[in-house]
Amino acid sequence: MAVANKIPIYGVTRVDNAVSRTHGWLVTIQRRGTIFRKQFSDGVLGGKAKSLAAAKAYRDEVVAKYPPLSKREHAEILKKNNKSGVVGVCRYCASETRQKPVSEKRWFWVASWVLPDGRAKRIKFSVKKYGEEGAFKMAVKARRNAIRQMDGDFDPGATRRKQRKSRA
Numbered sequence: 001m002a003v004a005n006k007i008p009i010y011g012v013t014r015v016d017n018a019v020s021r022t023h024g025w026l027v028t029i030q031r032r033g034t035i036f037r038k039q040f041s042d043g044v045l046g047g048k049a050k051s052l053a054a055a056k057a058y059r060d061e062v063v064a065k066y067p068p069l070s071k072r073e074h075a076e077i078l079k080k081n082n083k084s085g086v087v088g089v090c091r092y093c094a095s096e097t098r099q100k101p102v103s104e105k106r107w108f109w110v111a112s113w114v115l116p117d118g119r120a121k122r123i124k125f126s127v128k129k130y131g132e133e134g135a136f137k138m139a140v141k142a143r144r145n146a147i148r149q150m151d152g153d154f155d156p157g158a159t160r161r162k163q164r165k166s167r168a
Contacts, residue, residue, distance in 0.1 A: 011059045012052070015039070023048075025055035031066035072150040075113060088112050088143045089136070092124065109139035113146045121146065 011029045015022055024041040038058055045051040069077075078087050094106045107127040115121050123142045125135035 009052075009056070011063070012055050024051050027055050027059045027062070029059060029062045029066075031062070031068070034066075036062045036066075070150075071116075072147060075147055075150060084109075084136070086140055086143070088147075089139045109135040111139040111143035111146070113143060116150075 011027055013026050013028070015024055015026050017023075022041075023043065024039055024045075026039050027037065029036045038055075040051040040055040040058070042048050042051045045054055076087050082090075084090055088111060090110050090112075092108045092110045094108065095104070108124040109127065110122055110124050112120060112122040123139070125138040125142075127135045129135070130138060
């Protein structure tokens with residue numbers, strides 16, 4: 001019995017279900033919220049090799065028509081749980097308990113992003129030192145500068161969506 005090649009193929013998976021007599025390749029690609037899915041049957045297309053070739057051709061057609069997001073575009077997707085209105089900028093509270101019996105809360109605006117090598121980078125700006133708006137604006141500027149250095153031609157015009165109430 002021959003051992004099947006287990007090297008993954010981008011967007012293409014093998015379907016072998018003896019119960020439903022389904023044998024072929026399934027292409028699944030998602031682009032900007034739309035899922036492209038199509039099955040290529042071995043029986044209809046004349047064998048495993050031919051159905052795989054057809055699946056790869058379809059996959060390549062979808063990828064050419066709908067290219068993946070650049071790192072820069074991906075870094076600018078606004079998530080549902082974002083509360084600042086700016087991607088990669090959040091308000092953060094640090095509690096200080098080292099020398100004082102009662103913990104002291106310190107508030108920061110934090111800019112965060114991912115470096116090309118995959119490491120996460122964060123810069124904090126103190127609300128006490130720069131003021132609420134000053135710290136926020138510095139965090140937005142730091143985030144913008146970091147994003148501009150990423151590959152891609154998408155320019156993030158980070159603007160604050162709504163005024164946030166202070167949690168002091």
